[in-house]
Amino acid sequence: MLMNDNAIIHVENLHKWFGKLHVLKGVSFSVSPKEVMVLIGRSGSGKSTLLRCLNFLEEPTAGTISVAGDSITTAPGVKLDPKKILAIRLKMGMVFQEFNLFPHMTALGNVIEGLVTVKKMSQDEAIAMGEKYLSKVGLFEKRDVFPIRLSGGQKQRIAIARSLAMEPQVMLFDEPTSALDPELIGEVLDVMKQLAYEGTTMMIVTHEMSFANDVADRIIYVDHGEIVEQGEPEKIFNHPSDDRTRVFLRTFLHTDQSD
Amino acid sequence: MSVETQFPSDEPDIDPSMGEALQAHKNKVRLIHTAKIASVWIALVLILSIGLLQLRFDPGYVGEHYGFVMQGVLTTLGLSVASIAIATILALLGALGRLSHNSIAQGLAGFYVSLVRGTPLLIQIYIIYLGLPQIGTQLQSLGFAHLGKTLTLTAIQSGILALSLNYGAYMTEIFRAGIQSISHGQREAAISLGLTEWQTMRRVILPQAIRIIIPDIGNQFIAMQKDSALVSVMGVWEITYRANRFGRKDSKFMEMFILAAALYWILTIVSSWIEERLEKRLAHAYER
Ligand SMILES: Nc1ncnc2c1ncn2[C@@H]1O[C@H](COP(=O)(O)OP(=O)(O)O)[C@@H](O)[C@H]1O
Numbered sequence: 001m002l003m004n005d006n007a008i009i010h011v012e013n014l015h016k017w018f019g020k021l022h023v024l025k026g027v028s029f030s031v032s033p034k035e036v037m038v039l040i041g042r043s044g045s046g047k048s049t050l051l052r053c054l055n056f057l058e059e060p061t062a063g064t065i066s067v068a069g070d071s072i073t074t075a076p077g078v079k080l081d082p083k084k085i086l087a088i089r090l091k092m093g094m095v096f097q098e099f100n101l102f103p104h105m106t107a108l109g110n111v112i113e114g115l116v117t118v119k120k121m122s123q124d125e126a127i128a129m130g131e132k133y134l135s136k137v138g139l140f141e142k143r144d145v146f147p148i149r150l151s152g153g154q155k156q157r158i159a160i161a162r163s164l165a166m167e168p169q170v171m172l173f174d175e176p177t178s179a180l181d182p183e184l185i186g187e188v189l190d191v192m193k194q195l196a197y198e199g200t201t202m203m204i205v206t207h208e209m210s211f212a213n214d215v216a217d218r219i220i221y222v223d224h225g226e227i228v229e230q231g232e233p234e235k236i237f238n239h240p241s242d243d244r245t246r247v248f249l250r251t252f253l254h255t256d257q258s259d
Numbered sequence: 260m261s262v263e264t265q266f267p268s269d270e271p272d273i274d275p276s277m278g279e280a281l282q283a284h285k286n287k288v289r290l291i292h293t294a295k296i297a298s299v300w301i302a303l304v305l306i307l308s309i310g311l312l313q314l315r316f317d318p319g320y321v322g323e324h325y326g327f328v329m330q331g332v333l334t335t336l337g338l339s340v341a342s343i344a345i346a347t348i349l350a351l352l353g354a355l356g357r358l359s360h361n362s363i364a365q366g367l368a369g370f371y372v373s374l375v376r377g378t379p380l381l382i383q384i385y386i387i388y389l390g391l392p393q394i395g396t397q398l399q400s401l402g403f404a405h406l407g408k409t410l411t412l413t414a415i416q417s418g419i420l421a422l423s424l425n426y427g428a429y430m431t432e433i434f435r436a437g438i439q440s441i442s443h444g445q446r447e448a449a450i451s452l453g454l455t456e457w458q459t460m461r462r463v464i465l466p467q468a469i470r471i472i473i474p475d476i477g478n479q480f481i482a483m484q485k486d487s488a489l490v491s492v493m494g495v496w497e498i499t500y501r502a503n504r505f506g507r508k509d510s511k512f513m514e515m516f517i518l519a520a521a522l523y524w525i526l527t528i529v530s531s532w533i534e535e536r537l538e539k540r541l542a543h544a545y546e547r
Pocket residue numbers: 018021023041042043044045046047048049050
């Protein structure tokens with residue numbers, strides 16, 4: 001297990017049950033600042049649940065989650081403190097497969113929503129900040145456009161800008177390109193590569209293996225709610241030590257890459 | 260020239276003016292269709308009018324007294340607008356209650372909806388107008404003078420309260436369905452930005468839900484304008500009460516009630532028109 005003292009995320013013995021279904025079976029790992037960690041694994045293995053537990057979109061059943069100095073330990077029956085959950089959420093940005101842009105707000109409106117409503121910034125400050133992040137994803141000119149007029153790739157880039165504008169310490173991506181037409185995947189991956197290059201700490205669930213190979217500092221293979229194997233892309237892709245990883249990669253790389 | 264011969268074939272070179280010609284033809288067909296429908300309406304109104312005139316319907320009487328009945332339009336409108344406003348607030352609270360994880364809020368909201376939807380509006384009006392003062396008197400004799408007095412409501416107050424409570428219950432279900440129709444991802448995106456549950460509701464869910472339910476709210480408003488006729492039983496001087504007063508005195512029921520019916524009809528037509536405008540305005544963000 002890779003452990004270090006200056007980890008920005010530290011997860012210890014995380015369990016999640018959905019009713020009788022044991023989806024995360026005692027997962028532990030750490031993420032260092034500026035690290036790009038990519039989670040791979042077959043559909044239903046618990047990757048999304050793992051990300052969603054980190055910012056408490058799903059309430060973990062048991063375990064400890066620490067993010068940049070805030071820590072929550074839970075167990076069945078424990079009532080969580082909403083303030084602590086909020087503190088952790090503010091340290092993480094989340095990007096979803098389905099973008100989830102707010103359709104009643106313009107691109108800029110989407111990006112400044114958190115700044116105005118959560119961070120209580122003034123309109124002017126928020127707009128300046130929002131424009132900065134729209135430019136960052138290359139969509140400044142879509143400032144006043146409503147989501148319905150944007151392509152999938154543009155929507156996802158706006159969604160990324162919306163998360164980035166909150167200036168979180170970690171970005172979580174749950175299959176950010178899986179809902180996109182093939183020709184639109186590249187523009188989103190390019191934005192993510194740029195973020196990786198700038199040293200953004202990221203946890204990414206993806207099936208884009210060559211992208212993973214390019215940006216990941218570490219790859220984690222998840223199977224049936226457990227971390228089966230982890231290591232540098234070189235090792236995981238070329239010399240996986242676990243049979244399950246090997247089988248997954250072999251079948252995966254030789255079949256359709258869609259989930 | 261028939262449309263079929265003009266219809267674009269699979270040939271690669273299509274005359275660009277063909278699209279315009281097709282569109283013009285379509286518009287013409289639509290216009291004729293609308294004109295035919297309008298003629299049916301006019302014919303029906305004419306037939307009914309002639310029939311009534313043959314049966315000694317007295318338009319002169321309507322002419323003399325329409326002003327008196329018209330004065331009730333403002334009362335009817337006032338009652339309906341005040342009641343729909345309060346009902347909307349009740350419905351929002353009701354829906355939040357029904358969707359809440361809090362068992363007390365859920366219980367309260369469920370009880371409210373069930374009780375109000377399970378009883379006739381007329382009975383609710385009687386209970387509020389005639390029943391409550393009875394309890395008020397009792398309370399007054401027990402020493403709760405102030406509380407007792409507030410339970411004695413004027414006819415207008417009773418009408419607004421009854422209509423608000425009644426429509427609030429029906430609209431609770433409309434709001435609930437509207438809120439539930441917004442995809443879960445919207446809530447998740449808002450929550451992960453750090454919005455609280457209430458901020459998420461106010462900033463993200465409700466604006467989208469309200470756009471969806473505006474037509475239903477409009478329908479409720481129209482239904483309420485007509486149901487407000489029931490408050491005439493308390494002697495509120497709205498359209499129905501005024502029509503009834505004269506109709507009874509001079510045995511001109513048909514004249515007065517047809518006038519009243521026409522006034523309600525016009526009110527509802529205007530209301531639907533306003534609702535459609537509002538719907539279009541709110542659709543702005545969703546137009547490609
Ligand atoms: N809200 C939920 N309720 C019940 N079961 C769920 C829920 N979310 C996910 N699951 C189940 O948990 C397992 C892991 O799902 P998920 O984390 O989405 O996997 P992945 O993202 O790796 O495809 C699956 O069996 C899925 O059906």
